[in-house]
Amino acid sequence: ETGVTQTPRHLVMGMTNKKSLKCEQHLGHNAMYWYKQSAKKPLELMFVYNFKEQTENNSVPSRFSPECPNSSHLFLHLHTLQPEDSALYLCASSQDVLGRTSGRWYNEQFFGPGTRLTVL
Amino acid sequence: AQSVTQLGSHVSVSEGALVLLRCNYSSSVPPYLFWYVQYPNQGLQLLLKYTSAATLVKGINGFEAEFKKSETSFHLTKPSAHMSDAAEYFCAVSDLTGTYKYIFGTGTRLKVLA
Numbered sequence: 001e002t003g004v005t006q007t008p009r010h011l012v013m014g015m016t017n018k019k020s021l022k023c024e025q026h027l028g029h030n031a032m033y034w035y036k037q038s039a040k041k042p043l044e045l046m047f048v049y050n051f052k053e054q055t056e057n058n059s060v061p062s063r064f065s066p067e068c069p070n071s072s073h074l075f076l077h078l079h080t081l082q083p084e085d086s087a088l089y090l091c092a093s094s095q096d097v098l099g100r101t102s103g104r105w106y107n108e109q110f111f112g113p114g115t116r117l118t119v120l
Numbered sequence: 121a122q123s124v125t126q127l128g129s130h131v132s133v134s135e136g137a138l139v140l141l142r143c144n145y146s147s148s149v150p151p152y153l154f155w156y157v158q159y160p161n162q163g164l165q166l167l168l169k170y171t172s173a174a175t176l177v178k179g180i181n182g183f184e185a186e187f188k189k190s191e192t193s194f195h196l197t198k199p200s201a202h203m204s205d206a207a208e209y210f211c212a213v214s215d216l217t218g219t220y221k222y223i224f225g226t227g228t229r230l231k232v233l234a
Contacts, residue, residue, distance in 0.1 A: 048221070
């Protein structure tokens with residue numbers, strides 16, 4: 001496997017179910033992200049992990065619970081979701097890069113294919 | 121605060137015609153800028169990036185973008201559209217506060233007509 005992989009690719013769940021989304025990156029990156037992509041809305045950053053530590057929680061409801069056991073794996077645990085949580089959930093990873101001209105650090109994010117989640 | 125605006129949520133071009141997708145940014149310091157493409161049921165793929173080097177940036181699949189500081193723009197172009205270019209395109213600016221965030225535009229869906 002190369003790049004960023006996500007499983008499952010599709011998930012249908014009821015509002016009382018508990019499920020987990022998995023993301024794995026094979027790029028040796030130090031940071032990982034969860035994004036939510038809903039129809040007709042901008043990409044929403046949910047969580048950021050850097051060296052396994054959560055550095056960003058973008059006011060995400062507690063029914064979404066992230067877990068990052070190591071720099072290569074990221075999970076999103078789901079419980080008692082609502083129909084409006086139906087969306088494409090994207091995982092990304094990145095490594096800091098020093099700009100040769102600017103001398104400033106930036107990161108280039110690599111995305112997985114996403115998990116299409118439907119909540120009934 | 122930084123922001124990105126993509127003008128036109130839908131753009132249609134004929135096959136072989138010029139593709140122009142617009143992106144304007146707001147940033148108090150020279151930004152890092154990115155264009156991503158998303159094909160149906162797939163994740164985002166990096167097309168090209170501007171990191172303060174050459175202002176004309178060439179990317180994959182024949183796309184290029186020019187950073188114009190005076191116009192605060194980073195428009196994406198391709199001289200000749202191909203049917204396979206039909207996708208959604210996102211412009212993004214990298215947050216400069218060290219929080220690893222990207223600020224994405226709302227996306228432009230490109231349709232290529234035969």
